Amino acid sequence: MKSQKFWAWFVFALGAAYFIIPLAATFEFSLRMRRGEYSFDAYASVFSDPQFAASFTYSVLVGLFTIVVGILVVVPAVYFVRLRMPWLRPFMEFVTLLPLVIPALVLVYGYIRLYGSSSLIPFTGSVLGTDILLTCAYVTLAMPYMYRAVDNGMRTIDIGTLTEAAQIMGANQLQIIGKIILPNILVAILSGAFLTFAIVIGEFTIASLLNRPAFGPYLVGIGTNRAYEPAALAIISFIITWGAMGMINVLGRFAPRTSARTD
Amino acid sequence: MPAFLEVQNLVKSFGTNTVVKGVNFAFDKGEFISLLGPSGCGKTTILRMIAGFERPTSGAIRVDGEDITHLKPNQRKLGMVFQAYALFPNMTVGENIAFGLKIAGMPADQRRARVDEMLKLIGLPGFEKRYPYEMSGGQQQRVALARAIAPKPRLLLLDEPLSALDAKIRVSLREEIRAIQRDLGITTVFVTHDQEEAMSISDRIVVMNAGNIEQLGAAHDIYNRPETRFVATFVGQLNTLPTGVIPGISGERAIRPELISLAPRPETDLTLTGIIADLHFLGSVQRLRVDVGGTLINIDTFNNQTAPLHRGDTVTLHLAQKDLLILGA
Numbered sequence: 001m002k003s004q005k006f007w008a009w010f011v012f013a014l015g016a017a018y019f020i021i022p023l024a025a026t027f028e029f030s031l032r033m034r035r036g037e038y039s040f041d042a043y044a045s046v047f048s049d050p051q052f053a054a055s056f057t058y059s060v061l062v063g064l065f066t067i068v069v070g071i072l073v074v075v076p077a078v079y080f081v082r083l084r085m086p087w088l089r090p091f092m093e094f095v096t097l098l099p100l101v102i103p104a105l106v107l108v109y110g111y112i113r114l115y116g117s118s119s120l121i122p123f124t125g126s127v128l129g130t131d132i133l134l135t136c137a138y139v140t141l142a143m144p145y146m147y148r149a150v151d152n153g154m155r156t157i158d159i160g161t162l163t164e165a166a167q168i169m170g171a172n173q174l175q176i177i178g179k180i181i182l183p184n185i186l187v188a189i190l191s192g193a194f195l196t197f198a199i200v201i202g203e204f205t206i207a208s209l210l211n212r213p214a215f216g217p218y219l220v221g222i223g224t225n226r227a228y229e230p231a232a233l234a235i236i237s238f239i240i241t242w243g244a245m246g247m248i249n250v251l252g253r254f255a256p257r258t259s260a261r262t263d
Numbered sequence: 264m265p266a267f268l269e270v271q272n273l274v275k276s277f278g279t280n281t282v283v284k285g286v287n288f289a290f291d292k293g294e295f296i297s298l299l300g301p302s303g304c305g306k307t308t309i310l311r312m313i314a315g316f317e318r319p320t321s322g323a324i325r326v327d328g329e330d331i332t333h334l335k336p337n338q339r340k341l342g343m344v345f346q347a348y349a350l351f352p353n354m355t356v357g358e359n360i361a362f363g364l365k366i367a368g369m370p371a372d373q374r375r376a377r378v379d380e381m382l383k384l385i386g387l388p389g390f391e392k393r394y395p396y397e398m399s400g401g402q403q404q405r406v407a408l409a410r411a412i413a414p415k416p417r418l419l420l421l422d423e424p425l426s427a428l429d430a431k432i433r434v435s436l437r438e439e440i441r442a443i444q445r446d447l448g449i450t451t452v453f454v455t456h457d458q459e460e461a462m463s464i465s466d467r468i469v470v471m472n473a474g475n476i477e478q479l480g481a482a483h484d485i486y487n488r489p490e491t492r493f494v495a496t497f498v499g500q501l502n503t504l505p506t507g508v509i510p511g512i513s514g515e516r517a518i519r520p521e522l523i524s525l526a527p528r529p530e531t532d533l534t535l536t537g538i539i540a541d542l543h544f545l546g547s548v549q550r551l552r553v554d555v556g557g558t559l560i561n562i563d564t565f566n567n568q569t570a571p572l573h574r575g576d577t578v579t580l581h582l583a584q585k586d587l588l589i590l591g592a
Binding site: 157158161162164165166167168169170171172175179180183184186 | 338342
């Protein structure tokens with residue numbers, strides 16, 4: 001018994017060290033901007049850079065739009081496939097995996113060819129158009145995660161019977177999705193939204209090639225030009241990520257419980 | 264008076280498989296109707312066609328004179344209770360019951376009054392703030408019933424609503440459903456595979472087998488005068504007596520276990536002698552299995568306090584010729 005417990009803790013400590021040591025080292029390094037003593041100078045430098053706030057705000061905005069568009073596309077699609085066209089599911093699984101297989105670089109070159117300023121649909125001809133294109137690209141990149149999160153969420157509720165119960169009481173499709181399906185898969189949607197957000201905040205390739213002032217290109221720019229600030233930025237990103245995760249936990253507590261007693 | 268619920272030549276095929284083969288019935292307003300049959304007999308498919316979840320291959324469904332065959336489920340103004348409760352997990356009991364009223368655009372104060380009324384009706388006053396997961400199966404199903412009848416539907420459809428519950432709650436809830444149905448006078452179609460449930464609760468029963476109606480009638484008629492072999496054997500217990508068991512009668516006969524007694528009665532005119540092969544004491548009733556010349560006959564007798572029976576006892580069975588059934592096809 002005792003030795004089993006020891007090994008369990010040992011493996012746990014090993015795993016924890018794997019994550020914590022590099023993080024601690026990065027944090028330690030980020031404090032060494034001032035020679036001979038620890039200080040938060042690197043952080044002050046990051047926060048005082050107007051480009052930091054601008055690019056971060058931009059990426060958060062794009063992230064929020066990406067989440068909204070992603071939900072609007074994925075939730076009805078998963079719902080109708082599960083309800084009416086279950087034979088389409090293997091195909092959906094395959095299609096939603098494509099963004100993981102096709103490199104972002106290929107995707108963005110395809111976009112530039114298709115939607116370039118000299119094409120029929122010149123999205124890249126204007127700033128707003130490019131922002132829309134960027135959002136669409138992010139929806140595609142986040143699709144594998146959003147699809148799986150929503151699909152798992154719908155697996156836990158009996159959408160067929162709930163739909164019928166709502167229908168017979170006079171509800172239409174929009175009311176069913178909005179009032180019954182969405183609220184019951186809220187936690188799943190939130191986890192999909194979080195993953196989407198994490199992808200958008202750090203994404204570099206597409207934002208850079210479409211020449212948008214996003215957080216990813218800013219991070220890379222700082223990383224190549226400065227010494228201590230990138231470490232500070234890494235720690236800041238980490239805290240933001242953890243904050244988002246904590247928010248999901250807090251929000252998840254308010255979400256309805258779906259488990260029904262069967263006795 | 265024209266029928267309130269009318270089903271005409273209803274057919275449903277899934278590919279080459281025809282599960283409902285031209286069903287006709289007509290019922291009056293306020294009747295409690297059961298669709299009874301083994302699984303796969305088409306009873307659930309008929310209910311789902313009435314609800315609008317399945318499109319009939321051919322035939323018509325009319326409610327109160329209106330042809331609803333091609334209406335969408337949400338245009339039919341019906342109420343339905345499902346086997347799996349199907350309460351909305353994200354809503355409280357009160358919100359669940361108010362759902363149909365809200366969709367129909369009833370003002371909030373009227374909604375609240377109606378929800379209170381419904382909760383009182385199902386015996387769960389003060390439960391409106393609870394969530395479904397906080398309640399037992401029986402309570403959830405009563406809420407589902409309240410949710411279905413709150414908008415005053417034209418028809419109440421019950422799809423095996425008691426099957427997921429345990430035996431005791433099943434009996435009490437079916438009595439409650441029947442009482443509420445009678446109170447409100449709401450025409451109800453109840454689907455079940457449990458013949459005891461159907462007989463105890465219904466005004467009339469539609470016994471179905473393999474997509475066809477075998478017999479349609481009151482429980483008393485179906486039990487005492489089964490028209491087909493299927494009905495006779497599916498509804499209740501039945502002894503089949505091959506030629507030769509009863510002296511002087513050729514051809515197969517059948518008889519219910521409770522119509523055979525161990526003592527003569529005024530109407531009995533036949534006797535058989537046999538040996539008790541098995542004996543089950545069920546409390547008020549004793550179920551005997553008697554070996555009569557190699558044929559086992561089940562007999563239900565009332566509990567006799569003074570003269571207990573034992574395996575191996577020789578007994579004389581008394582029965583009346585008029586109680587013998589000749590089974591058709």
